[in-house]
Amino acid sequence: MDISRAITLHLPKRFEVGTGTAARLGDWVPEGARVLVIALPVTAAMVGKLGLKGSVTVFDAVQPEPKDTCLDAALAAARACRPDVIVGLGGGSVMDVAKLVAALWNSDQTLADVAGPNKVAQKGALLAQVATTAGTGSEGGIRALITSSETGMKVAVESPHLAADIAILDPELTMSVPxxxxxxxxxxxxxxxxxxxxxxxxxxxxxxxxxxxxxxxxxxxxxxxxxxxxxxxxxxxxxxxxxxxxxxxxxxxxxxxxxxxxxxxxxxxxxxxxxxxxxxxxxxxxxxxxxxxxxxxxxxxxxxxxxxxxxxxxxxxxxxxxxxxxxxxxxxxxxxxxxxxxxxxxxxxxxxxxxxxxxxxxxxxxxxxxxxx
The missing domain is CATH 1.20.1090.10 (Dehydroquinate synthase-like - alpha domain)
Known part of the structure; x- marks a missing residue:
């Protein structure tokens, strides 16, 4: 508990909190940008609340406790639409996948290459995280967890490149959570x-x-x-x-x-x-x-x-x-x-x-x- 001990804290570059803030995302996205929204089927229905304009692609095949196969499918979707902005619209599973897609979609690195701390070389798109549950706090962190389909174990990736460029906490998006x-x-x-x-x-x-x-x-x-x-x-x-x-x-x-x-x-x-x-x-x-x-x-x-x-x-x-x-x-x-x-x-x-x-x-x-x- 020595207050002089060195510590590093990474924060989202922009933080929006409060009722109605989800609609501000569209104003933040650069004009003409291609947007890929990573979602669950249930959260994909909320895309219309984000105020997005122009080219928007939705990948909604994320599952709870996502596996590396889910990440591969999301990466394939990103490589097909070549996004400028990745939006994670969901809870921790969705936001963790969004982090890794933003970092890896146009990179030669694989999940195995970046497992562990500080191995991600770059971020290939702006990253927006829009929380629809209150649990993991993944929108505020620099860590992503994916389950290996081979071992059944969690693979942890940690890097400043996984930090959100904007994090949005709009309570309206959580009101339907049972x-x-x-x-x-x-x-x-x-x-x-x-x-x-x-x-x-x-x-x-x-x-x-x-x-x-x-x-x-x-x-x-x-x-x-x-x-x-x-x-x-x-x-x-x-x-x-x-x-x-x-x-x-x-x-x-x-x-x-x-x-x-x-x-x-x-x-x-x-x-x-x-x-x-x-x-x-x-x-x-x-x-x-x-x-x-x-x-x-x-x-x-x-x-x-x-x-x-x-x-x-x-x-x-x-x-x-x-x-x-x-x-x-x-x-x-x-x-x-x-x-x-x-x-x-x-x-x-x-x-x-x-x-x-x-x-x-x-x-x-x-x-x-x-x-x-």
Whole structure:
């Protein structure tokens, strides 16, 4: 927590937030530019809200937890239309694909060439990110995750060239998100902030972004779940998610996300829900190593401040349950026989596990899975 420690934070060049800001994108796009919108089928219906003019191509074949084959298809679409501007219109899956398409569509580099930190050579198009969910905060970060179809593991790419040229957070675009998805993605946003806040690499600059994200979730997540048309709550959660995204570049997440990845890639559980299912037990496990910060998190969520791991687990589990989340891995398709293998896989994700404030053995990872099962 030495404030003199060197740290690098990359931000979008332009940031628009508030009701109606999605329509400003058309004014930002250079006149005559060819635009490729990367979307899900459900978010492709929102293209008309962006105020785009001229040549617009839509690629809407992105799937949740996108694989490298999805990226290849998006790259082929880009090479066919030769875009000047790439627009990511969706949640984290869409925005991560958009980042990589903007960087690679006219490059000789492949996904394998750029995997890891600081290997992307260039950006081949302007990048606009328009969030339609409040969860990953991908619009604010410089990291993209794609699942390898060969190994089933996440491939992480990190580069300043993946930063958005404009990020737009318009609460109107999130109002159709169902309560269950609002809850799960909201806990994902919260977890980004919490994992960065309690990280061994935590830094005062990032701590303050994390605090704002945690407090916004504590204030607005329940409201957004209960009334999807609540513009203030939707905007608050978009900001919470954005702050979480800012935390990821310089600090990153830790064990919570490492443990969540096998649930997504192996069991097909959506990422936000995977994180939410494990959030109470991971926070409780780490509480002895970060007692004051854990107490601060609980207070922000309206819970009893405590350093006791079991109290932390019970309180945060009740918080997630009150959001309507079924807090059982088994209820969402996880198979008990798979837990030992998932534990070994999660433990091997050292780029995240090494950030955790407490060392976690393979056996302790499995114990967390079983407690959440």
């Amino acid at each position: 309560p269950a998805i609002t809850a799960a993605t909201g806990v994902d946003a919260l977890a980004h902030c919490v994992e960065a806040f309690t990280n061994i690499n935590s830094h005062p600059l990032i701590d303050d972004y994390a605090r704002m994200g945690i407090r916004l979730a504590g204030r607005f997540l329940q409201r957004a779940v209960e009334d999807g048309s609540d513009a203030e709550a939707r905007a608050g959660m978009l900001l919470s998610s954005f702050y979480g995204g800012l935390c990821l570049g310089p600090v990153n997440t830790a064990a919570g996300h490492a443990l969540a990845y096998p649930l997504g890639t192996r069991a097909g559980i959506p990422h936000g829900l995977s994180v939410a299912l494990l959030f109470p037990n991971v926070l409780g496990f780490n509480a002895p190593a970060r007692p004051e910060k854990t107490a601060e998190v609980l207070t922000a969520l309206g819970l009893q401040a405590s350093e006791d791991p079991e109290t932390v687990v019970q309180g945060t589990r009740a918080y997630c349950t009150a959001l309507g989340i079924k807090m059982s891995m088994q209820d969402h398709g996880a198979a008990e026989a798979e837990l030992p293998g998932w534990a070994a896989e999660a433990h091997a994700i050292r780029r995240l596990m090494d950030n955790n404030p407490r060392d976690m053995s393979v056996g302790e990872v499995e114990a967390i899975y079983r407690a959440a099962f």
